[in-house]
Amino acid sequence: MTTKARAIEELLTDWRRRMRRAQYGHYETAKSLRRFHFGIGIPLVLSTCFVAASVFATLEKDVDPKFKVLVALVSVLGAMLAGLQTLLRLEERAEKHRHAGSRYGALHREIGALTISSSAVKAQNYKRLLKKLMNASTHFLQTVQKYRLAYGSDVVQSTLRRKN
Numbered sequence: 001m002t003t004k005a006r007a008i009e010e011l012l013t014d015w016r017r018r019m020r021r022a023q024y025g026h027y028e029t030a031k032s033l034r035r036f037h038f039g040i041g042i043p044l045v046l047s048t049c050f051v052a053a054s055v056f057a058t059l060e061k062d063v064d065p066k067f068k069v070l071v072a073l074v075s076v077l078g079a080m081l082a083g084l085q086t087l088l089r090l091e092e093r094a095e096k097h098r099h100a101g102s103r104y105g106a107l108h109r110e111i112g113a114l115t116i117s118s119s120a121v122k123a124q125n126y127k128r129l130l131k132k133l134m135n136a137s138t139h140f141l142q143t144v145q146k147y148r149l150a151y152g153s154d155v156v157q158s159t160l161r162r163k164n
Contacts, residue, residue: 012115019108026101030094037090040081047078107132 054071110132114125 009115012111016108016111016115019104019111023101023104023108026097026104030097030101033090033094033097036088037085037094040085040088040090044078044081044085047074047081051075051078 051071051074054067054074058067107129110129114129
């Protein structure tokens, strides 16, 4: 195996590992955002139900002022939670992370297929894959530059020149 082929093989292995990490990272972030979404949403529903039930239950009765303050505080809490849920857009952000995770998963599988293919197929698909990867992650450029400096791969250099 030539130095250039070994460098490309090592680069593909590194990319594959990074794509898997990015995939899992996005999936974990999506899970966290979804949990946070429900962590805000469930108390929101409970507080608004409490306020609505309290208002209807006390329409005809004279109520203790402490209870009125409690209902007012719970009402304010519900309004704050609704505002937070709207402002943070947690569900939308979680969906974006799930989508990014699936894209990284597809790239991971594509790199895996490329690493077991023949060297002719690797050379043919290398530039196309490099463009996909550069579009997928802004941090990817640092890795490419590290390998360019280490191995002086003309394929990586020419692709970087076209990208910049």
